[in-house]
Amino acid sequence: MPGLNIGRIAAIVAASCCVAGGAVADTPTPSRVAPDFMHFTAEGERADAIKSAVGLSASTVFSIPETTKFEEAFTVEVPIAGVWSTLELRSHSVRSLNYKLFVQGADGQLTEVEPGPVTTFRGHVAGSPGSAVAGAWTDSGFEAQIVTPDGINYFVEPARKYLGDAPANEYFTYRNDHVTNPGGECGVDIDPGAKHNHNDGIIDNGTGDCGGMCVAQIGCDADFEFYQDFGSSVTSVENRINLVLNATSNQYESQCGIQFEISGIVVRTAEPDPYSSSDGGTLLNQLQSEWLSNQGGIEHDIIHLFTGKDITTPGQGNSTIGIASVGVVCTNNDVGTVENFSPNSCAFDLSAHEIGHNWSAQHCCAGTTMNSSLTCANNFAQQSIDEIVAHRNSRTCLDPLLTTLPLPFSDTFPAGALDSSKWTSTGAAPSTVGNGEPSAPNSCRIRGTQELTSAPLAAAAVGNLTVSYWWQRTGGGNSPESGEDLYVEYRANNGSWVSIATHPGAGSDTDPFQFESFVMTDPGAYHNNFAIRFRNPDGELNQDDFFVDDVTVSGVASPPGNFALVTPVNGATGVTQGPLFLDWDPAPGAANYSVIVDDDPAFGSPLFSIGATLATQLNLGLSFTEGIPYYWRVTANNINGSTFGTPNPSSFIVGTPIANCPGDTNGSNSVDVDDLNAILGVFNTSVGMGSPLDLANDDGFVDVDDLNVVLGNWGTTCP
Structure with missing residues (x-):
């Protein structure tokens, strides 16, 4: 039995006789600690099993809660160099605006299918300016490359990719230099002193004026063996290619000023596919022939084949793991291929290496990406950067990176050429051939097979998003026919194109311009990569004219929409001490969220606060006193204002509540x-x-x- 607190009684008696003033010390903010489940280890049976299965000298094993999920914005906690670090991540697509997915069956025919949802992301390490994260949420789980401000590369992979008995929430991290024996050689045999500058036959798909960042379109192919390697699943193949190109593009963007966009993927789901040979040179020839003959519908500056075969080359045997043509971007020989390889540090580096040859990079520099044998370095030497940039600057086919434009967006096509900051096109251009243009003398002429696509538009923080335009068939040009229609579409937040309207090719050749206006009711339209496009896919080349004018996209500036605080539910008792997660629903139009926790409902002395997280879930690494109420508030923010989540505040009690008024x-x-x-x-x-x-x-x-x-x-x- 506890003893009687005589000192406490004396203090109370003294206090009951007199009251003295004095300063109150500030309540210290608890330091953040990892909840019990959040442990990691670089030693022991699991770490040894992973190191053996993957081929690593070191790795750190940890868990990601199964409640963590891919969202428009989310956070993941991982150990980096022995310290828990928070990755703040956002959905990020590496697909072009006209991205397409094709499947080849046993009959050899290609069928266009609906792409899967975007699963790739980009982000940074919280509190680490200059860090970068690129990855994807694949069938296996969370996969990421983390680049620290000083250029060190860490990788996160699910253990179950390598160990069949691994639980779904088990992961490991490693550095690129922890790979013990990457193995494998590039099959390119080039004279280090020779220069490859294939300027002949450049396919001019772009503007020739990058200004800053250049965008290169990559067409991708996956042979039947690669399809089998990924469980004979088209979605798994698509996700894998998107992951690899997301990480590869991240390296090229930061070091060479080149951003990759996947314009299309062909997945071969049955034999015979066009790639019968495992000889590297023959395989490149087959790839070149197939894409010249049959893949004209996928615009590209580079072709990249993912193969499940063991590539061979003379003098190297089956140690070859990739091969590519050198100095060939935007030519008819713009091909390269890589084997399916692991771990990710090596797979990403392998694609960066072979694509580097396409950009005229030579073999050089031990311990870097362009070394002739695989190093898994994910880093170019300065010599390689200089070679790649020189080839980039010689291309007239690359597009400048279109920056996201604010709303309202409008264009009356006043000049004789498109505004390149607003549009990309495949032949569509301003013209005086329309009749009775609302903004004379020009409208934009869209002929057979042509498309007109807007720049990305910032539509996340608006309400009542509205697309308006005038359109006309024929005008003073060639008359479309039945079935040769004009399609108007918008880009949803999953990267797919959704119909706004279809205007018929059949009709009177003397019809005037007609006005259309549509309010977007789909929540998927409200995001910062929104775009619109007009296309005339079924008309004949240089025939079948449509015209559009006075194109406008507008919205009402609004703060984030209403949202609910989900868990712990308001008034919850018996909440467990750790892990203690705060969850809330996404707020429409939110750019970020502020979170505050206190034992004071007025939040006078916060125990925890964060100013701008992208996530809709937080793991609170705090030690809570049991039995007393705690209060939490979440505020959604964007450039137009803020909105509190409901209820405001919400409360919870860890453990058993103390009586209403004890004592x-x-x-x-x-x-x-x-x-x-x-x-x-x-x-x-x-x-x-x-x-x-x-x-x-x-x-x-x-x-x-x-x-x-x-x-x-x-x-x-x-x-």
């Missing part, structure tokens, strides 16, 4: 000298079960336990 013996809602005297008056006597004087344990006896309840809550005023 109050007389119902006065305060603990004072009257309660002390009441306890002392019956001290060490039986008062019966349920007595208001039996404060501690309802044993029917008033003793030191009950007295200490009064002393511990002395001076408390209860609501």
Whole structure:
């Protein structure tokens, strides 16, 4: 039994006689600690099993909660160099605006299918300016490359990719230099002193003026063996290629000023596919022939084949793991191929290497990407950067990176050429051939097979998103026919194109311009990569004219929409100490969220606060006092204002709630000298079960336990 707190009684008696003023010390903010489940280890049976299966000298094993999921914005906690780090991530597509997915069956025919949802992301390490993260959420789980500000590469992969008995939430991290024996050679045999500058036959698909970042379109192919390697799943193949190109593009963007966009993927799901040979040179020839003959519908500057075969080359045997043509971007020989390879640090580096040859990079520099044997470095030497940039600057086929434009967006096509900051096109251009243009003398002419696509538009923080335009068939040009229609579409947040309207090719050749206006009701339209496009796919080349004019996209600037705080539910008791997650629904139009936690409903002295997280879930690494209420508030923010989540605030109690007013013996809602005297008056006597004087344990006896309840809550005023 606890002893009587004589010192505490003396202090209370002294305080009841006089009141002294004094400063109150600030409540220290608890340091953030990892919840119990959040442990990691670089030693032991699991770490050894992963190192053996993957081929690593070191790795760190940890868990990602199964409640963590891919969202428009989310966070993941991973150990980096022995320290827990928070990755702040956002959905990021590496697909072009006209991205297409084709499947080849046993009959050899290609069928265009609906692409899967975007699963790739980009982000950074919280509190680490200059860091970068690129990855994807694949069938196996969370996969990421983390580049620190000083250029060190870390990788995160699911253990179950390599160990069949691994639980779904088990992951490991490693550095690129932890790979013990990458193995494999590039099959390109080039004279280090020779220069490859294939300027002949450049396919001019772009503007020739990058300005800053250049965008290169990559067409991708996956042979039947690669398809089998990924469970004979088209979606798994698509996700794998998107992951590899997302990481590869991240390296090229930061080091060479080149961004890759996947314009299309062909997945070969049955034999015979066009790639019968495993000889590297023959395989490149087959790839070149196939894409020249049959893949004209996928615009590209580079072709990249993912193969499940073991590539061979003379003098290297089957040690070859990739081969490519050199100095060939935007030519008819713009081909390269890579084997399916692991771990990710090596797979990403292998694609960066072979694509580097396409950009005229030579073999050089041990310990870097362009070394002739695979190093898994994910880093170019300066010599390689200079060679790649020189080839980039010689190309007239590359597009500048279109920056996301604010709303309202509008164009009356006043000049004789398209505004390259607003549009990309495949032949569509301003013209005076329309009749009665709303903004004379020009409208935009869209002929057979042509498309007109807007730049990305910032539509996340608006309401009442509206697309308006005028259109006309024929005008003073060639008349479309039935079935040769004009399609108007918008880009949804999953990267797919959704119909706004279809305007018929059949009709009168003398019809005037007609006005159309559409309010977007699909929540998937409200994102910062929104775009519109007009296309005339079924008309004949240089025939079948449509015209559009006064194109406008607008919206009402609005703060984030309403959203709910989900868990812990308001008023929850018995909440577990760790892990303790706060979850809330996404707020429409939110750019980020502010979160605050306190034991004061007025949030006068916050125990935890974060100013701008992208996630809709937080793992609170705090130690909470059991039995008392805590309050939390989430605020969604964008450039137009802020919105509180409901309820505001929400509360929870860790463990069992303390009685409404512990120590109050007389119902006065305060603990004072009257309660002390009441306890002392019956001290060490039986008062019966349920007595208001039996404060501690309802044993029917008033003793030191009950007295200490009064002393511990002395001076408390209860609501």
